[in-house]
Amino acid sequence: MTRTTHRSILDETRLPSGRLEALAGRIDAAGGETIAVRAPATDEPIGRIPACTEADVDAAVERAREAQAAWAETPIERRAAILRRFGDLVLARREELLDLLQVETGKSRRHAVEEVLDVPLTSSYYADVGPETLAEGQRRGAIPLATDARVAYDPVGVVGIISPWNYPLTLAITDAVPALLAGNAVVLKPDEKTPFVALALADLLYEAGLPRDVFRIVTGEGPVVGPALIDRVDYVAFTGSTETGRTVAERAGRNLIDCSLELGGKNPLVVLGDADVETAARGAVQGAFTNAGQLCLAAERIYVVRSQYEAFLDAFVGATRDLSLGTGFDYGPDVGSLIDGDQLDRVEAHVEDAVERGASVLTGGRARPDVGPFCYEPTVLTDVDPDSPVAREETFGPVVSVSPVATAEAAIEAANDTEYGLNASVWAGDRERGREVARRIEAGTVCVNDAYTAGWAAVDAPMGGVGDSGLGRRHGPEGLLRYVDARTLATSRVGPLDAPPGVPTRWFVRGLSALTRLQRRLGGAFR
Ligand code: NAD
Secondary structure: OOOOOOOOHHHHOOOOOHHHHHHHHHOOOOOOOEEEEEEHHHHHHHEEEEEOOHHHHHHHHHHHHHHHHHHOOOOOOHHHHHHHHHHEEEEHHHHHHHHHHHHHOOHHHHHHHHHHHHHHHHHHHHHHHHHHOOOOOOEEEOOOOOOEEEEEEEEEEEEEEOOOOOOOHHHHHHHHOOOOOOOEEEEEEEOOOOOOHHHHHHHHHHHOOOOHEEEEOOOOOOHHHHHHOOOOOOEEEOOOHHHHHHHHHHHHOOOEEEEEEEOOEEEEEOOOOOHHHHHHHHHHHHHHHHHHHHOOOOOEEEEHHHHHHHHHHHHHHHHHHOOOOOOOOOOOOOOOEOOHHHHHHHHHHHHHHHHOOOOEEEEEOEEOOOOOOOOOOEEEEEEOOOHHHHHHHHOOOOEEEEEOOOHEEEEEEEEHHOOOEEEEEEEOOOOHHHHHHHHOOOOEEEOOOOOOHHHHOOOOOOOOHHHHHHOOOOOHHHHHHHHHHEEEEEEEOOOOOOOOOOOOOOHHHHHHHHHHHHHHHOOOOOO
């Protein structure tokens, strides 16, 4: 698409004029400082957002804290109904959300859709399972029949969410929905590059019936707003780079609050000897180039058992060459822009370094300023030095290396040769064999015969990383239970569990031993 310089990119969307200014106006900020937000597709300014100060964060958390008590008292079925309605509204307004997402991220519309569909999926999942997961439950008591124990789940209070720019809609809300359902208030700090879609989501939450102060947004520079938020909330859910994640964990640790850290990856994709190479190649294209590779779950290293290497490479390179690059607001382009010049520099540096060390570029390998200032061609490398940055560090761009391996065993070893452990993918004709290999890959999620969607979209199953990829889990009951304090209520039907008056201690100890034996024999028969 050719763009004329005098037209704003916003004119290509269906966003009503003044929409971004109105969204930015929702932020309460006392100072006048603002930050420019730019559209990656053209690198033009599209709006400004407040650069919140520590005092603004303080005020936002205070309002959230005041509203939280009443929200926690609201019956959970009503909280669930609001979140279900929110999911319906996201679906109903998807065209506007897609436009906003594309404007602020530069991603292709087909990749933006994944985000828009993810939100209703997550909302209805937690609305469905949340009430039962959080219901007060009975546990095994200390002495059968004489005592019981119940566990209740109380919201932690105010949850701080710090989210990145690559999936600004999904990652802002995936962690907010279970926090809200559990009765917490949320203060969200979206990435300063992509604040508008989060603000639009807040509008939809309010329209669905959420009290305004239960979900607040603060915008501004990460190193200013992030620490201020961590110092004031009761839990922090962070998604972003491993480097920042470490500082978040340190600060949360100092404040003695819990946190979840969804961090980076250097995800492997393994093609076994019996895999269908055409299918595996299609999956690898999706795995490596979705969102121009700016996906924490993206495959950046591919290992192919040697007997399949040439055939896979042919199919994969062919399918990669067929991808179209573009920044239009229709479903035409397969792959969109990178987020900014820094990300483009990183991608170029990784590829240039790989080539200097002897790698071959089978397709791609160059920026495409004719398409967009930060566009880069989907790139396939071979003969990559295993110690080079492109082999070891997260590139976070449309670049993947392919290496032959002698056996499945060698593929597992290569896949595990990383400090990260977020996502992996195994392609196999025999699915059980695929799962056997998958079990031995050290990653929070491993998908068999799929790149990442089967794992991510299984919202009932936990998602997160091991090693440098993070701590804690989102999705599933685990993603909800991180936001509550589990409390035990234990009741005795026989008074204090101590020797009754007049009973000699020796007899009491004998009786207690007999009870312990009974307890061990009966196991969980009595609660
Ligand atoms: P980043 O760490 O630079 O920024 C993430 C968020 O942290 C932003 O909102 C930023 O403003 C904020 N921030 C920056 N400095 C901070 C500080 N000192 N204290 C608190 N918050 C601060 O990450 P990024 O480069 O924007 O995002 C890309 C990274 O995120 C990649 O490494 C990617 O793999 C990772 N990621 C992980 C997941 C996952 O689920 N594991 C998902 C998406 C992205």
